[in-house]
Structures are given as C-alpha cells and as structure tokens.
Amino acid sequence: MVCETERIESVIIAQHAQVFTFRPTARILDALEARRILFNQKEGAQRFAPNAAYTVTALRGAYLEPYVGFWFGTSMPAMGAFSYSISGLPFGIKVGRYCSIAGSVSVMGFQHPTDMATTSHVLYEASSRLVRLAMEDAGVDDYRFRLVPQKPQPVIGHDVWIGEGVTLAKGISIGHGAIIAARAVVTKDVPPYAVVGGVPARQIGTRTRISEALIERFLDVQWWQYRLSDVRGMRFEEPERFLDEVEEAAASGRLERWSPELVDVEAVVRAASD
Incomplete structure (x- = not known):
C-alpha cells in the first residue's frame, strides 16, 4: 500500500x-x-x-x-x-x-547592461550555471558582481x-x-x-x-468588479447605454461588488x- x-x-x-x-x-x-x-x-x-x-x-x-x-x-x-x-x-x-x-x-528577457564594461549576462545572472561552474573550476567560492537591477514583469x-x-x-x-x-x-x-x-x-x-468621452466613465464604473450573471442582460453592444444601466443598478443596490472565493x-x- x-x-x-x-x-x-x-x-x-x-x-x-x-x-x-x-x-x-x-x-x-x-x-x-x-x-x-x-x-x-x-x-x-x-x-x-x-x-x-x-x-x-x-x-x-x-x-x-x-x-x-x-x-x-x-x-x-x-x-x-x-x-x-x-x-x-x-x-x-x-x-x-x-x-x-x-x-x-x-x-x-533579462536586460543587458549597456553602460558597463560588458553587456555579458555575468553582470545580471551571477547564478548562471556557466558562471557557477567557471568559478568552481577556478576554486573561487566568494565571487561577486555588480548585478544589474531587473524590471518587474x-x-x-x-x-x-x-x-x-x-x-x-x-x-x-x-x-x-x-x-x-x-x-x-x-x-x-x-x-x-x-x-x-x-x-x-x-x-x-x-x-x-471607445470614445474619449466615455473612457473616464468606464474607469469610474469598473463594470468588471460585478458578477457576470448580474450584468449579462445589459447592453454591451451600446457602451453608453451599458454604462447607464450599470450605474443605475449599482446606485439602486442591485449590483454588489463580486469577490469570489479564491483558489x-x-x-x-x-x-x-x-
């Protein structure tokens, strides 16, 4: 067993x-x-x-x-x-x-340094297997480089x-x-x-x-915060009417922010x- x-x-x-x-x-x-x-x-x-x-x-x-x-x-x-x-x-x-x-x-991928002595990956990826093996072969165990900061995803x-x-x-x-x-x-x-x-x-x-006039309204309404089932019958095909419907439903309490159970x-x- x-x-x-x-x-x-x-x-x-x-x-x-x-x-x-x-x-x-x-x-x-x-x-x-x-x-x-x-x-x-x-x-x-x-x-x-x-x-x-x-x-x-x-x-x-x-x-x-x-x-x-x-x-x-x-x-x-x-x-x-x-x-x-x-x-x-x-x-x-x-x-x-x-x-x-x-x-x-x-x-x-990684950002190579362009203002340093080399553009090599050794300056941003000191954990590279190539670097590690080279240092091991040379008997060096305390190697350090000036690592290049990487931007987030x-x-x-x-x-x-x-x-x-x-x-x-x-x-x-x-x-x-x-x-x-x-x-x-x-x-x-x-x-x-x-x-x-x-x-x-x-x-x-x-x-x-969508039209510039509606962008701020969309960003303010944030329709994606509601249940799909609660906005399913609204006029997605007419953005301005859709916003009117979402705003009216939210103001009347018929829409509530959706926070699903996370997995x-x-x-x-x-x-x-x-």
Whole structure:
C-alpha cells in the first residue's frame, strides 16, 4: 500500500520558495476544473496525454480567481476571472479580469547592461550555471558582481486584448480596456482603452477602443468588479447605454461588488493527490 507521502511526492515533483511543479493527472485536472481553473478550451478535450511526462508549475501561496483558462503552456501565473491565455506566460506577470491573450505572446528577457564594461549576462545572472561552474573550476567560492537591477514583469489591467505574437517589455503596464495589435512590440505603458500597434508600439492615430468621452466613465464604473450573471442582460453592444444601466443598478443596490472565493492551487493539488 502506498503511503500518503509517496502519493504526494509522485505528483508534486519539485518545490521551491516561490513555485512548485506537479504532474497534471486526470484527478488533479478534474479538481481544478471543479473550482473553475481550466486547461482545456473544449469540454472533454485532453491537453495533457495520460501517463506522459508533462509537468505544470504554479506559484506557491498564490490564490487564483475562478473562471480562468490556461489554454497553452505549463505555467500558472496570477490571472483574474474570465481571462484566458493561449500563450505560456512568465511568473510575476499580473493579468486582470476579462483579458484575452492570443498565442505566441512573450515577455522580453533579462536586460543587458549597456553602460558597463560588458553587456555579458555575468553582470545580471551571477547564478548562471556557466558562471557557477567557471568559478568552481577556478576554486573561487566568494565571487561577486555588480548585478544589474531587473524590471518587474508587466502588469495587465482588466478587459485587455493582446493579439498574436505580441512582445511585451518588462516594467510596463497596460491600461484597462486596451487593445494590442498583432506582432506589436510594446516598450512603454499603454493608456486605458488605447489601441496600439507597430514596432515599437504606438497608439494607432488617435484611436481608442471607445470614445474619449466615455473612457473616464468606464474607469469610474469598473463594470468588471460585478458578477457576470448580474450584468449579462445589459447592453454591451451600446457602451453608453451599458454604462447607464450599470450605474443605475449599482446606485439602486442591485449590483454588489463580486469577490469570489479564491483558489489555493497548491492545496487543491495536494488534496487531489491523496
């Protein structure tokens, strides 16, 4: 008979201070799906073949909102309700609610120093195996470099659409409601509801997703904070009417801020490993 520890270790194969890696067994995927954390776009589909050597990595202590879709990749970064990604996203990135992220979206890697004696990775990645082995071979165990500070991962607001093949720089923020055109390279912050594209990405003319007159109202109303079921019959196809309806319903008390029970992925994985 297999003991509990052995069962867990056969599924959770690596643990670190910030992340843990597990095998996505059918039982674990069912347990996550029951909490509305999905890996398959279509019901009944299988993205991970049974008994294959797939692994998934998730943040330790991270609590995801329900109704999120990881349609590609093997990482589970922070993501808000009704958002999905067809790209594997790095840890540290933050994605709001109602975001649509197409395939082949990536985040730029380490920032090489341009004002120092070398642009080599040794100045920002002293833990590199290449560096470590070179120092070990030289008998050096106290090596230090002036490490180059790295910018944080991007922050993506609510209701953002990122097109196919977009590249995001680190340290940027993408405002609520923005659209990033396919294959854009985004190196600067994107204002709310802006439509940007190109290399480097710039606002396309004076174009915004909705009229300038309504942007401030959208940012004030923050419709994404309410239950989808409570706003389902409102006029999404007419933005101004939609805002009127949300404001009226909120003022009358018919809408309340939605704070779903968050999902502790690690706890779910461990429980499903029993």
